[in-house]
Structures are given as C-alpha cells and as structure tokens.
Amino acid sequence: MPTTIANLRAPLHKRVPAALQRRAAMLRHRGATVACPVCGHAFDRFKDDWNRPNAICWRCGAHERQRALWLYLERHPELLAGAGELLHFAPEWCLERRLRAVPGLRYRTADLDPRLGELQLDITEIALPDGSVDAVLCSHVLEHIEDDRAAIAELARVLRPGGWLLVMVPLDVDRAATWEDPSIVAPAERQRAFWQYDHVRLYAPDIAERLRAPGLQVERVRWTRALGPALAARHRLLDADDVFHCVRPAAAAPG
Ligand SMILES: [Zn+2]
Incomplete structure (x- = not known):
C-alpha cells in the first residue's frame, strides 16, 4: 500500500531505472x-512478494487483494455506475488509475499522509459532513488503526443512506475471534502476532460484527470461492481475501 505509492513518488532519477527494470521484467515474464x-x-507468473511467491503484477503492481477487489467491482457494475462520489482510503495506484477512468464517477483519494491522497483525512475523525459520500473503498487500512471502531463509525457516518462501503483486511479465516493486545507494540512482536510490523490486531471473520455496530448492513463475501478455482488460479487470488460489503440502510431502523 504506502510502499508502492511512495516508490512511485520517488525522485525522477530513481524512478527511471525502476521503470526500465519493470519493463525488462514484463518482457522476461511474458506468458499466458x-x-x-x-x-x-x-x-x-507474477512477481514474488516478501512472504509468498507469485503475488504481484509486473505491470501495475496489483497484489492478490487488489485483483480480487477489481474483479468484484467489475462483476458488480451497478456499484460504480450508481456511486456518483467515491472516496478511496489509502489508494492503491493500480486501482486508482482504473477508477479515475470510470465515466461519471467523482473519485477522490484520502490518506492521513497528505502525500498519499487528495484529501488529508484521519479515518477516526473524518472531516466530511454526515451522509456526504456515496461510496467508500477501505482495503487493508483498519488493521493499522488503533481505534478501528471509531473509524468504522466514521465511515458509516459519512456514507449517505443507501451508500456502500467495501472493506478488506488481512483475515485469519481459521480464527474464531479478532485478536488484539495493546501490550504488543514492538514491531517484531507485532510482526509475529499480527502478521506485519505495523498491524495492531489480527482480524477474524467476526470483523463483520464490528462493521455492523454503527448500523451498517454487512455481507461477508467469500469472493475467491465465488469466482471458482479456474479464475482463482488464473488471477492468483487468495482464499482469505473476503470482501465485506457494507451498506448504510436507506431508512433508520425502527426503534
Ligand atoms: Zn496488473
């Protein structure tokens, strides 16, 4: 996520060799x-990531989760067609360039780091009015946020009634309950416990309950399984890359 974007925003003299290397790698790995x-x-095959082989697109840098998310948007064209205004937190370059090209979509990127998004927004205190956005993408963000419940409440607040939010996180599908322990702060310990040095928890599928807390309707979509083994192999998707498809109800629940 930020690493890719940061690389792309490196000084030109560093970017040019990287672009040439990418070009050479694309040629070397031409195939079907x-x-x-x-x-x-x-x-x-795809480029290896630090912890797994065959993961990253040589051309656009998309990881498995970004390929899965793009396929989800492609297979649900009504989402982008009806979105109007889409807010993309911690935007991944590969998705950003596709989303900017969607006709009629008012697309804005957001990040706490002003270099990484058009809007500098703290996801736990989003400086936007209630109900002001139609749709939000928030992939691999919440596992970095200490108060993820505040972030989820804010995401729900800025969504208009009927608006949607797609959430993805690193997910331990075999775990019964999300694990967090505020005493685990050292990067090496977080790496061991939460899979990455800057993750503050390890989510289980019960993240759906946290997403429901501010009143969102939440569907856990086992997307890779839904696509089937042939497409999962073709696009090298991971079984755990579930999409949590959230919708703010159009009308307040009674009571
Ligand atoms: Zn690609």
Missing part, C-alpha cells in the same frame, strides 16, 4: 499462465 484483471496483462 496468469493474468492481471487490473491492467489486463498476462505473464508466465
């Missing part, structure tokens, strides 16, 4: 075994 739905290129 795997395909990236985000940029449309096919390869013999």
